[in-house]
Amino acid sequence: MRKIPVYTHPAAGWPALISSTRKLMDYKAFMRGSVSVLHSNQPKGGFDCPGCAWPDHKTHKAIDVCENGIKVIASETMNQRADAAFFARHSVTELQSWSGYELEHSGRLSEPLYYDAAQDRYVAISWQAAYERIADVLKNLDSPDEALFYTSGRVTNEPAFMFQLFVRCFGTNNLPDCSNMCHEPTSVMLGKQLGVGKATVVLEDFEQAKLIMLFGQNPATNHPRMLEMLAHAHKKGCRIISINPMREQGLSKFRNPQKPTHMAAGQSDEMVDEVIQIQIGGDVALLTGLAKWLVENDKIDSNFITTHTSGFDDLKQWLVAQSWQDIELGSGITQADIINLAKLVADSPATICTWGMGITQHVQGEDNVAMITNLLLLMGMIGINGAGASPVRGHSNVQGDRTMGIHERPKQSLLDSLERVFKRPMPQENGLDVIAGAKALMQGKLKAFISMGGNYAVAAPDKSAIQTALTTTQLNVFVATKLNETMLYPGANNLILPCIGRTERVITAKGEQFATIEDSMCQIVPTQGRLKPISDDLKSEAQIVADMATYVLGPDSSIPWQTMGSDFDIIRNYIARAIDGFENFNERIRESERGFHLYHPARHRVWNTDSGKAQFEVPQYPITYVAAQMVETSADYHSNGTSDNFKDKNIEKSTEQRVWQLTSVRSHDQFNTMIFGHQDRYRQTNRRDVLFMHPDEIKRLGWQKGDSVMVSRQDSQDERRTLGPLILTEMDIAANAVATYYPECNDLIDLDSHAPDSRTPAYKSITVVLQRVNEGGQLMSYNNG
Template identity: 40%
Template sequence: MANDFKRNVSITGIEEFTNIRLGEPVRDAAGMLGVKEALKHGFKEMGVLRSMGALLKMNQKDGFDCPSCAWPDPENRSLVAEYCENGAKALADEATTAKADAGLFKKWTVEELSQLSDYELNKFGRLIEPLVLRPNSVHYEPITWTEAYGLIAKHLERLEHPDEAIFYTSGRSSNEAAFLYGMFARAFGTNNMPDCSNMCHESSGVALGETLGIGKGSTVLEDLYEAEVIIIAGQNPGTNHPRMMSALEKCKNNGGKIISINPLEESGLVNFKNPQHLSGTLGGGVQMADLHLPVNINQDIPLMKLILKKLATLDSIDHKVFDHAFIEKYTAGYDAFLEGIMQYDEADLLARAGVKESDVNKAVAMLRNSERIIVCWAMGLTQHKNGVENIREFVNLLLLKGALGKPGAGTCPVRGHSNVQGDRSVGIQHFVDEAMNARIKEFMHFDPPTKKGLDVVESMEAMHDGKAKAFFCLGGNFLMAASDTNYTAEAIQNCELSVQISTKLNRTHLVTGNTALILPTLGRSEKDNMKGKQQYFTVENSMGKVSQSKGILKPVSGNVKSEPLIIAEIADSYFKGNHPVNWKAMGEDYGIIREYIDLVAKGFNDTSKRSEGHGYYLPNNVRNLDFSMLPEGRAQITVNKLPQHTLAEDEFMLMTIRSHDQFNTTIYGLNDRYRGVYNERRIVFMNQKDMDKLGLQKLDVVDITSEYDGILRKANKFLMIPYNIPKGNIASYFPETNILVPYNHFAERSQTPISKSVRVKIHKQIKKVDEVV
């Protein structure tokens, strides 16, 4: 039932500047400065003893998995510091002693809270009791768990059809929580299970599935040590996956070469100081990238086509550049590829890419005689209209070189959230898997829905159009993570109910359905005791290994519950105990959940036992060079179109990026020291020549607009900063600039938003701010 009452909440929060200070970009990643920053955050949020005790157990075999990224742990782990600066910040953020209790929400209305920045909201601390925001109210108030479950059941019973409910999943959920959540959604009757991978690596999954038969990477951690060449494309490991730097360092020490392909040169690939080594604390560190190719935004395909054409020309001379035995035995599409690639004009490809031909030739020389090649990538390749084709073009290189199914070679999509890959593996998916459905029916004894569900974009549209009325979030900050912030906010506000299972306050708790619930949950670092027995979770890292995670800290409150228990109790309340699945039993014993995962999810086997210690790898057909599931039983070499971007004279191509003080939408601080920006996030990086052309000076105030399909979107009040970025390209932080990304423009076949290639205009304002010295 529609409600005319509207809360006057801010979608973007504060749009004021915070005394910016600029410095030279820090050219050395990690080192003692990284250690200092990590400890500073931990001591401030948790205290010294709590910090040190938790850090010593993070990423250890008998401890808990880092709540930040999904980079794998080495088998020979440091006993003192098997974590990075951002991992330490993520732990401090989760395990903070600050608490957002009922008193906070009694004092502050949601309207007042929404005026604060995302950084300020996060700093209120941990949520410690269930809260409800009732219709016609602007204050959250406490509610008992039983009452909360009853309210959810009541709303679900009102829906005319199960597809009016949407169940969103964040990638920080455990395998056990995600599996139970997905089974409840199916038992309720819908496949509406959008998840955060729809917004990031869905393009990877589609491209790898089409070409290699599995939507995951093929490498293991040790492969990076043995590679002759590692290509890092559209990724900033120094900030986003800092522990990856240690693996790259081993590659370098073994004689390997690293090629960086990215519009921005990132500090982590300039010089890395490993804080675990004396040379990294006292010495000069390791120069990482042997070659940096500052490609224009989303012109990776022209660059790769140019490299591949040059390699093909060399191969035509001696027939030794490409692995023809591999091509003949394992691939299809070589002739069509070769015919197509030779039609391109090299000068045109070079102009599109925007790099020096001498640098391209250096890349060709590195690749020409190399057999062990790894391609790593992240959002810089996936979040474009042609994101799927971007990845397929890099896969072509690996197939032509036979760089798959051998040590030191393969695909390496670097996932963000710590268990986003595991969520998908255990069944969080909006599409229908008939084999999984059959196993659900056989072992869980209910009929799962057979109609395709909604992904993130489709869920936004359904809520916006009033076709979806109940919105559940298992973690995450959906409003800030999704594209087109205003549209997304309108969509959520059209719902009758929004439910969020969360650890910390974020903006999606303030921009809600008519009725909203916050259900506080344990963090990954906290002990999870159930009936006198400590439970543990399992997670899957970005290379497909499943391992255990067991918290060690005292829970922040006696009134928070684990994600599996919350889901189980919601399901038990809705079904009133009348369902073939014993939800309550699974919520109280995660071993039972793992038994069902083994039966239902593909590739899992004896997980409770095999996840101990180092854990175990899920099956991966590429490692065995088994392409039987693909056409002709072969890996597919593909023909991919060039990206089509037409910029007006006054337009620029915007890529959204992270600062060094954030992980995804969580803002830990206001500094980005690797880029020399302190105490501010509302900035735009632009080439000095472009600034001169527009008559802009450093720290001029501008607005940014984008226009798609006749709809004008605007991001207010940003500061201009000259930076080493290719002309015609600009960069700015998300989520502040997500407001410019149109929800209905996304990658073909994956529907991943175009957050890394948005056409925008810059509008100078009259005022200018002064830098704080």
């Protein structure tokens, strides 16, 4: 095997501090940003970091923020403004050619703006005039369902509750949010199997766990504060296994910036004991092998299964029918290695399974979550200390937004509760999610698009088609802190409404306000910015929602929108009455510096499921599903040379009958669609137009590092999609697998490639064909060697 160049330093440490400092300087936010860093995730008036949703430490720390968090803070606290003067210098057509990195660094949005088509520029507009334009369009739609109301996971609980209430009072459940594109399979399957679609663990469980299995996640890049807990658990004797097609170097060792011995003496903590490099999409097959061995060798918790579960016999019958040949084919892991891991599971008295979007963003994402939950149920690992299910969310309040009612498919109990509290009917029909909303936009069925944060077109599949569709609407509204690509494809009316950021103070006629968020482990915590807002023209998200509701629904509405906008305690009082688990909200959020934990029935072995018990689920897709997709595409592509589907005059016939499974990854210098820079320290590249492949595979093809490669696939509508050319880069990744960066790869994915129920797009598992580009720009065939 060829030696792979790897990042040899521990995660975090001095490189993280240097990178963070440089980013504060890059954003010209050193003073504002540094002050905010000191208050990030702090009790008593601190704000919750707008980065990931990893829980805060229970004990006080002088600095409690990671490199990723500092970059997000730097982005928000920059002094430069994207105001009317900025847009006077740059037309929208020009800005369409800017990269995500350039737009991210353009400045803070600091005044309300309206797109003037005659000038091809955004120009200043008064708040009143902006609201009047919004009301004029929304009130004249043929149906409320002609509007789509999207929400980003950075929106805090109070404005999120107001937003869903406003939208439902307007008359629609068209309330998609970024959950649709990330952890929806988690919410769907945990809800079905355990009764609540959230983590069953709390942070303290990681201190008591004896085995932690990390599925499809890269904490060093996406939620670095998790590294400290992993290192702590490992030091206490917990065995940690990473299951991932890519060997992520940030998981090997951790140099904690909080420890003087680490920073001064060069010490570091070990983390992961073993990396199991499954093939992309092989999680169900691996988990099937684990469960099969445990069941067939009677290594399961029969008492728990009998007392607390339903559906075991069906799962057992299915497991017995699965062959080890298929399990190996589907996972890319040998039977012997799977059995060795199964023995670790059998011997562990306390096991946590934790996962990220490497599990959920597949066509078979729901099966992935179901099999993880099945494994925990087989071993009785729900409802005991040191064990359970731990999905790790990305955006800081994506879970809280769902809890507050941001959902296109609301539970009847929520609608009934809202009707009881607010004395008005709520729409009963399910609304549009991200996928259905994008299709409706493209089909001309939507006349208005309103976004509370986020970068909808770029985060979703089919970016170019969505951007084009946005130009056909009567109204697009963006409540945001920063400029992004989705805002640059205006319809008849395009408005940007700038809001106060998480790091900034909200002061109203009722005094200084604080908001709340919900982290990945169901903890409700307060958040209160400390900085003066970058502009006097900014409004809080809650006030913007209150104003829109007042103009659209009328000032005589029985709901006191303006009172809520100026007094967040009033919002919380309504939440306490309408949302289960938030009784005495105002009192409880003030009782503890770190807030309170929402009651989770499954932690107490109470199962709010259809059967009244925890539910085993049999996977919907064959465990060889991904392998079959590759075989099918290979046959299509290589039948008699090159098939008509992939025919290109520059493609030579080939006898190499191989296709590839592509996964999207995020670099160490981005947060979701926010591109902070181009340096991916752990993967040792400083550009984004790269294609990661194992060096042995590169050699087998007769290619070389640095070659230019085109990536293509046939979508569900038999349309050919291409990406590239990309620069071939070495990475320790499983055979048959390649990776490239999100969101640049999103146009490879069509809107029909998604999980069946949760409808989450398959960003992490796309069957593709690769072709090398020669110096003359022509595509070349595979070599036989």
